Amino acid sequence: MSIASQDAGIRTGRVARTFIYLVLLLFALFYLLPLYVMLVNSVKPLSEITGGGMMSLPQVWTLEPWAKAWSTAQIGVEPTGLRPYFWNSISMVVPAVAISTILGALNGYVLTKWRFRGDTILFGLMLFACFIPFQIVLIPMAAVLGTLGLSGTTAGLVLVHLVYGIGFSTLYFRNYYAVFPTELVRAAQIDGAGFFRIFWRILLPSSGPISVVCVIWQFTNIWNDFLFGASFASGDGAPMTVALNNLVQSSTGVKEYNVHFAGAILAALPTLLVYIVAGRYFVRGLMAGSVKG
Amino acid sequence: MATGAEVDLRTRLQNWLPKLVLSPSLAMIFVFVYGFILFTVYVSFTDSRILPFVDKNGQTTYELIGFSNYEKLFSLSHWDISVMNMAIYAGLYIVICTFIGLLLAILLDQKIRGEGFIRPIFLYPMALSFIVTGTAWKWMLDPAIGFENIVQGWGWTTFTFDWIKNRDFAIYTVILAAVWQSSGFTMAMFLAGLRGIDTEILKAAQMDGASNWNLYRRIIIPQLRPAFLSAFVILAHLAIKTFDLVIAMTGGGPGRATELPATFMYSYTFSRNQMGIGAASAVIMLMTIAAIMIPYLYSELRERKS
Numbered sequence: 102m103s104i105a106s107q108d109a110g111i112r113t114g115r116v117a118r119t120f121i122y123l124v125l126l127l128f129a130l131f132y133l134l135p136l137y138v139m140l141v142n143s144v145k146p147l148s149e150i151t152g153g154g155m156m157s158l159p160q161v162w163t164l165e166p167w168a169k170a171w172s173t174a175q176i177g178v179e180p181t182g183l184r185p186y187f188w189n190s191i192s193m194v195v196p197a198v199a200i201s202t203i204l205g206a207l208n209g210y211v212l213t214k215w216r217f218r219g220d221t222i223l224f225g226l227m228l229f230a231c232f233i234p235f236q237i238v239l240i241p242m243a244a245v246l247g248t249l250g251l252s253g254t255t256a257g258l259v260l261v262h263l264v265y266g267i268g269f270s271t272l273y274f275r276n277y278y279a280v281f282p283t284e285l286v287r288a289a290q291i292d293g294a295g296f297f298r299i300f301w302r303i304l305l306p307s308s309g310p311i312s313v314v315c316v317i318w319q320f321t322n323i324w325n326d327f328l329f330g331a332s333f334a335s336g337d338g339a340p341m342t343v344a345l346n347n348l349v350q351s352s353t354g355v356k357e358y359n360v361h362f363a364g365a366i367l368a369a370l371p372t373l374l375v376y377i378v379a380g381r382y383f384v385r386g387l388m389a390g391s392v393k394g
Numbered sequence: 395m396a397t398g399a400e401v402d403l404r405t406r407l408q409n410w411l412p413k414l415v416l417s418p419s420l421a422m423i424f425v426f427v428y429g430f431i432l433f434t435v436y437v438s439f440t441d442s443r444i445l446p447f448v449d450k451n452g453q454t455t456y457e458l459i460g461f462s463n464y465e466k467l468f469s470l471s472h473w474d475i476s477v478m479n480m481a482i483y484a485g486l487y488i489v490i491c492t493f494i495g496l497l498l499a500i501l502l503d504q505k506i507r508g509e510g511f512i513r514p515i516f517l518y519p520m521a522l523s524f525i526v527t528g529t530a531w532k533w534m535l536d537p538a539i540g541f542e543n544i545v546q547g548w549g550w551t552t553f554t555f556d557w558i559k560n561r562d563f564a565i566y567t568v569i570l571a572a573v574w575q576s577s578g579f580t581m582a583m584f585l586a587g588l589r590g591i592d593t594e595i596l597k598a599a600q601m602d603g604a605s606n607w608n609l610y611r612r613i614i615i616p617q618l619r620p621a622f623l624s625a626f627v628i629l630a631h632l633a634i635k636t637f638d639l640v641i642a643m644t645g646g647g648p649g650r651a652t653e654l655p656a657t658f659m660y661s662y663t664f665s666r667n668q669m670g671i672g673a674a675s676a677v678i679m680l681m682t683i684a685a686i687m688i689p690y691l692y693s694e695l696r697e698r699k700s
C-alpha cells in the first residue's frame with residue numbers, strides 16, 4: 102500500500118483490517134446463503150432435503166426438479182409447470198417496459214427543454230405517483246379492467262404496469278436531461294430544427310446509459326410485481342411471481358421443496374441475469390430512484 | 395401571404411407540440427392515479443361489498459354511509475394487529491437496515507481489496523422478487539427441514555428454532571428476510587454519501603490527531619444526513635408497502651401474527667367481500683405514506699430549483 106493512498110483516507114491497523122475483512126466476509130455469506138440454499142436444493146432428490154441435508158451439497162445430482170418446475174408441476178389446477186406463466190411474464194414485461202421508457206424519455210425531454218409554467222408541479226404529481234401504496238388504486242383498477250374486459254389478461258397487466266411505470270421513467274430521463282446543455286437545443290432550434298428532430302438527433306444519441314438504467318429498472322420492477330398480478334390475473338394469465346406463489350403454497354400432496362427451489366430460481370433468473378450483466382446500471386437506477394438530488 | 399400563414403401555423407404547432415406530447419402521460423396519471431385515489435376515497439364512504447358497483451338492471455349496489463367504515467376499521471382487532479405489526483416491522487426494519495447499511499458502507503470504504511467483488515454480493519437481493527426471497531426464507535426457517543432440523547442433525551437434539559410457526563415471533567422472521575433483501579441497498583446509499591465527503595476536512599482532522607472513532611462520530615456521520623434522510627424515506631415507504639413477502643412466507647399467519655395493513659386491505663377487499671372497509675384501510679395507508687413522502691419530495695424539488 103502506497104503512502105499516497107493511505108494519506109487520502111482513514112488509516113487502519115493490521116488487526117483492524119483483518120477484522121474488517123472478517124465482518125465483510127460474514128455478511129457476504131449471509132447474503133449468499135439463500136441463493137446457495139436455492140441452488141443446491143434444486144438439484145437434489147426430495148429425500149435428501151427432508152432427511153436433514155438442506156445445507157449439504159447433493160449426494161445425488163438431478164435436474165428432475167428443474168424439469169418438473171418448468172413443465173409438469175401442478176400450478177393451480179393444471180399440471181402445466183411454470184412455463185406458460187414465464188411466457189405470460191415475458192409478454193407482459195416487454196411492451197410495458199418499451200412503452201413506459203419511450204414515454205418517459207419524451208416526458209423528460211419536454212419537462213427539461215420545453216419548460217412551461219407549472220411544469221415542476223406536474224412533475225411532482227408524477228413523482229408522487231411512484232410512491233403511492235398501490236392498494237389505493239386496486240379497487241377502481243379492478244372495476245375498470247372488468248369494464249374493459251381486460252381482467253385476467255396480459256393486456257390488462259401491460260396497461261397497469263405502463264401507467265404506474267411512467268413516473269419512474271420520467272424521473273430518470275428528466276434528471277438526466279436536466280444536465281444536458283440546453284444551448285445545443287436552442288442552437289438547433291435557431292437552425293430550424295423542430296421538436297422531434299431535436300429529440301431524435303441531439304438528445305436521443307446521448308441517451309444510451311439512462312435508457313439502459315430505465316429499461317433495467319422497469320424490467321426488474323414489473324417482472325417482480327406480485328400485487329397487481331395477484332389482484333388482476335390470478336388464473337391462466339398470471340405472471341411468474343403469482344404462479345410461483347401458487348406452486349409453493351399449494352396444499353395438496355407432498356411438499357416438493359426441491360421443485361419449489363427450482364421454481365424460485367426460474368422466477369429469479371431473468372432479473373438475476375440482468376443484474377449480473379448490467380449490475381452497474383441497476384444500482385444507478387436504484388440510487389436515482391432514491392437520491393434525487 | 396399563404397406561406398406566412400403556414401409558417402404561423404407551424405410555429406403555433408411547435409409551441410403546442412411539447413404539451414401535446416406530455417398530455418397522454420399526464421392524462422394517464424390524472425385518471426389512473428389521482429382519479430383512482432378519489433374513487434377509492436369515495437368507495438370508503440360506501441357500504442360496497444363486491445364489484446361491480448352497478449348491477450345488471452343499472453341499479454347501484456351500494457349506499458353512502460359516511461365514516462362508518464372508518465369507525466368499523468378502527469374497532470376491528472384484525473386491523474389493530476396489522477397496525478401493531480407494522481409498527482414493530484417498520485421500526486426494526488428501518489433501524490436494522492440503517493445500522494447494517496452504515497456499518498457495511500463504512501467498512502467497504504476502507505480501501506477494501508475486492509470491493510468490486512463484494513459490493514454486488516451485498517446488493518443482488520434487491521434484484522429479486524419478494525416472492526423468491528420469501529420462498530427461500532420460508533423453507534430455510536421451516537422447523538421440519540430448515541435450520542432447526544439441520545442443527546438437530548448435528549447432534550444438538552433439543553435445539554428449537556420455530557419462530558416462523560410461533561405467533562409471538564413470526565413477525566421477526568419476516569423482518570429478517572426483509573432486512574436481507576434491502577440492507578445492501580441501504581449500504582449503497584450510505585456508500586454514495588461517504589464517497590461524496592470532502593477529504594480535505596478529514597486530512598485536517600487527522601493532522602490534529604483525531605482518532606478514527608472520533609473522525610466518524612464527529613465529522614463523517616454528521617455529514618451523511620442527506621443519506622440518512624433518503625434511507626429513512628425509502629425504507630419507510632417500502633415497509634408500508636410490504637405485501638408479497640408476507641404472502642410468500644407466512645400468508646399473514648400463524649393466526650394473524652404477521653398481518654400487515656397491505657395484507658389486511660387485500661383480504662378485506664378481495665376475499666372477505668368487505669370492499670368499503672378495504673378501501674378505508676387503503677386510504678389510511680396512502681395518508682401514512684403521503685405524510686412521509688410529500689415533505690420529502692417537496693424539499694427535493696425545491697432544492698433543485700434554487
